[in-house]
Amino acid sequence: MSRLVINFEYLKFITMKKIILAALLACLIQSFANAQSTSPAPYCDASFDDQQGFPVDDHINQVQFETLNNTTNAQFAAPHYVFYSNLPAPTVMAGVAYKLRLNFTVAGGNGFGVWIDYNHNNSFEANEKVAGTTGFNFLPMGASIADSATVTIPTTAMSGPTRMRVRIVEDDIHHGVSTDELPCNASNSATDVMDWGETEDYTITITSANAIADPTATPSIKLLQPMVENTIALTVPAVLDGTPYKVINALGAVQLSGSLKGGNQLLDCSNLPGGVYFIQMATPSNNQSLRVVKLSGSN
Numbered sequence: 001m002s003r004l005v006i007n008f009e010y011l012k013f014i015t016m017k018k019i020i021l022a023a024l025l026a027c028l029i030q031s032f033a034n035a036q037s038t039s040p041a042p043y044c045d046a047s048f049d050d051q052q053g054f055p056v057d058d059h060i061n062q063v064q065f066e067t068l069n070n071t072t073n074a075q076f077a078a079p080h081y082v083f084y085s086n087l088p089a090p091t092v093m094a095g096v097a098y099k100l101r102l103n104f105t106v107a108g109g110n111g112f113g114v115w116i117d118y119n120h121n122n123s124f125e126a127n128e129k130v131a132g133t134t135g136f137n138f139l140p141m142g143a144s145i146a147d148s149a150t151v152t153i154p155t156t157a158m159s160g161p162t163r164m165r166v167r168i169v170e171d172d173i174h175h176g177v178s179t180d181e182l183p184c185n186a187s188n189s190a191t192d193v194m195d196w197g198e199t200e201d202y203t204i205t206i207t208s209a210n211a212i213a214d215p216t217a218t219p220s221i222k223l224l225q226p227m228v229e230n231t232i233a234l235t236v237p238a239v240l241d242g243t244p245y246k247v248i249n250a251l252g253a254v255q256l257s258g259s260l261k262g263g264n265q266l267l268d269c270s271n272l273p274g275g276v277y278f279i280q281m282a283t284p285s286n287n288q289s290l291r292v293v294k295l296s297g298s299n
């Protein structure tokens with residue numbers, strides 16, 4: 001009898017061990033699948049060398065761009081480059097302006113720069129710099145330094161997944177005292193690696209207004225993104241110019257109203273609280289209702 005009990009206990013022990021091992025393995029696979037990348041390829045190196053052993057904690061706390069909202073509140077591990085390839089890409093439309101919001105921890109004389117590879121040539125040209133400091137306009141020092149810019153996606157931008165790079169840079173050797181930051185390290189020389197800072201890369205998805213409009217279909221108004229921040233972006237066929245619209249909340253109360261214009265239409269919803277809304281339009285061919293979710297806490 002006692003032998004049977006011992007064997008049963010032993011079996012229980014083995015089974016528990018298997019369960020724990022399986023759970024650990026599942027965790028490992030999950031964290032690997034969700035991991036960000038530390039390789040910038042095929043883009044240029046944008047790491048920092050901490051001035052060969054003297055680290056300074058200049059870093060990016062937060063990046064907000066349309067539905068992207070990545071808060072790290074930390075400097076990524078040395079050499080302080082990270083590609084957040086694991087995050088859902090926000091969708092932005094060519095020809096439309098979007099708000100970019102940034103927050104930094106600034107420990108010294110820092111500038112910053114943001115680039116978007118609009119032409120998909122795996123390089124950040126000077127005309128692809130969409131935000132950043134210039135000249136002697138250093139960022140103020142502090143633990144929570146906010147900055148923002150309006151980024152208008154060029155109508156010539158290529159459609160599809162597109163790399164965006166955000167950098168904060170403090171460097172004594174590379175560019176003297178200017179805050180006109182560059183997207184890459186200048187050369188392979190150890191002393192040309194930038195001193196202090198952080199680089200965060202992201203993927204954004206660019207859509208073309210032309211690709212969305214289908215002239216053979218029944219004219220209808222299209223919502224560019226189901227989840228919005230401060231603006232609702234619509235594509236309105238020219239024949240539906242002048243279509244009246246109402247934006248109602250989940251209780252049916254009208255929050256916004258007006259007439260749409262043909263082309264790309266932006267409705268300012270920055271004053272509305274987060275939640276579900278419906279854009280209702282009476283078009284000549286049918287009555288349309290589009291559902292949109294405004295993200296909370298973004299205004």
Ligand SMILES: [Ca+2]
Pocket residue numbers: 059060061072073074075076198200
């Ligand atoms: Ca960071």
Ligand SMILES: [Ca+2]
Pocket residue numbers: 116117118119120121122123124125128
């Ligand atoms: Ca480029």
